[in-house]
Amino acid sequence: MKILPIPVLSDNYAYVLIDEATNEAGVVDPSEAGPVAAAIKREGVNFTTIINTHHHWDHVGGNKELVQEFPQLKVYGHKRDETRTPCITNMVDEGDTVRIGNLEARFLFIPCHTSGHIAAYFEAEKSVFTGDTLFIAGCGRLFEGTASDMHNNMVTLMQLPDDTRIYCGHEYTVTNLNFALSLEPGNVKLQEKLRWAEELRAKNQPTIPGTVGEEKEINPFVRVDSSELQEHVQQSFPGLALDPVSVLEKTRYLKDNF
Ligand code: ZN
Ligand code: FE
Numbered sequence: 001m002k003i004l005p006i007p008v009l010s011d012n013y014a015y016v017l018i019d020e021a022t023n024e025a026g027v028v029d030p031s032e033a034g035p036v037a038a039a040i041k042r043e044g045v046n047f048t049t050i051i052n053t054h055h056h057w058d059h060v061g062g063n064k065e066l067v068q069e070f071p072q073l074k075v076y077g078h079k080r081d082e083t084r085t086p087c088i089t090n091m092v093d094e095g096d097t098v099r100i101g102n103l104e105a106r107f108l109f110i111p112c113h114t115s116g117h118i119a120a121y122f123e124a125e126k127s128v129f130t131g132d133t134l135f136i137a138g139c140g141r142l143f144e145g146t147a148s149d150m151h152n153n154m155v156t157l158m159q160l161p162d163d164t165r166i167y168c169g170h171e172y173t174v175t176n177l178n179f180a181l182s183l184e185p186g187n188v189k190l191q192e193k194l195r196w197a198e199e200l201r202a203k204n205q206p207t208i209p210g211t212v213g214e215e216k217e218i219n220p221f222v223r224v225d226s227s228e229l230q231e232h233v234q235q236s237f238p239g240l241a242l243d244p245v246s247v248l249e250k251t252r253y254l255k256d257n258f
Helices: 033-043 063-069 147-158 173-183 188-202 212-218 227-236 244-256
Strands: 002-008 012-019 024-028 046-051 074-078 090-092 097-100 103-109 118-122 127-131 165-168
Touching: 002 033, 012 033, 012 165, 024 033, 024 097, 033 063, 046 063, 046 097, 074 103, 147 212, 147 244, 173 188, 173 227, 173 244, 188 212, 227 244
Parallel strands: 024 046, 046 074, 074 090, 127 165
Antiparallel strands: 002 012, 012 024, 097 103, 103 118, 118 127
């Protein structure tokens, strides 16, 4: 699978996915039609599929124009977003699959950022598209779910093999790492990753993909069992219970105000 990250809007990524064996292509989260259509034409591929991780405008904004230009497109989104995702044709749920040529993804239902949020997991390709649920060293805001929901999502995604590559919806890595370091200043992995990310961003290069294994070492919303993180969260919330959901909830609160 060839994966082309397409920078769109101010800090979003759309991803064009190409099955090189059949020349068939899809796109994950086309926020804007123009840059996606340009990539499709440049690659000369048969464009069949849109996958929307969730209904927010910065992930579905290009759907309508793309469907007008490429009428054969099928548009996949969660069934709860039937009325919220423009041009949706295929309503899916946990465990459903999508094919792009010989590539196959399974959908993981990970509601919380929105109630219809999904990830697309290409198991054979060791790649997962996580939208606004899991970012490099961060997670999305809890707009339509609870801290418990988001914790479940982190557990679900961290159960994928450690070498699974993570392609997320936004370039938030440097900010996320700075926040993570405020809670785990002694985490050497975090310090290294921040230096690495800052160098790439200075050259305007993307920091994606991450990996599941690495997130276990750097993501504060995954690392709710870290005693250093817990101590720092407790400085803002004295006496806080240290169960994973309570720690995640307060960590998210601190991030919202970082
Ligand atoms: Zn977004
Ligand atoms: Fe979003």
